[in-house]
Amino acid sequence: MEDLKNKIKDAYTLKLKIAVLESEMKKLSESKKELESYLEEINSELLKGMIEQGQEEIETDDHIFATHYVKSEFSYGDEKELLKYLQRESLNDYINIKTTTTTSINKNALKKALKSNQELKESLKDYVGDRKTEYVVVVDAETHQKMLEHIEEGE
DSSP, X not given: OHHHHHHHHHHHHHHHHHHHHHHHHHHHHHHHHHHHHHHHHHHHHHHHHHHHHXXXXXXXXXXXXXXXXXEEEEEESOHHHHHHHHHHXXXXXXXXXXXXXXXXXXXXXXXXXXXXXXXXXXXXXXXXXXXXXXXXXXXXXXXXXXHHHXXXXXX
């Protein structure tokens, strides 16, 4: 009987500890969200300021870097209309037909072809286009150097 009473006490104690941890986790999660929101606000202001001043990169006195990047991304407009066009023109290499009879755009093949086939790109200009995303990355000197090396390797 004493063994069961000890197990009851242990179970209750563990339950209390779990409740405390869950409460702490909730507070930490809320704090994290606040910090992420503030970071997003600062990065937005930083990006705006760097664009206004024409700065691609800024280094602080303690070797922290802010780098302005522009990333071109391919975007699809009205996918349904694009799919209809591809079907109408019998451009089947760029269409996925699934056994569930779902027809969709083969985006990987189409994206690859649009990089090298100007005629295709021109014919689809009403349906696809390029989009640029601008963002700022703030890192220490070591990470900054690694990023530069990674970019250089990708070219």
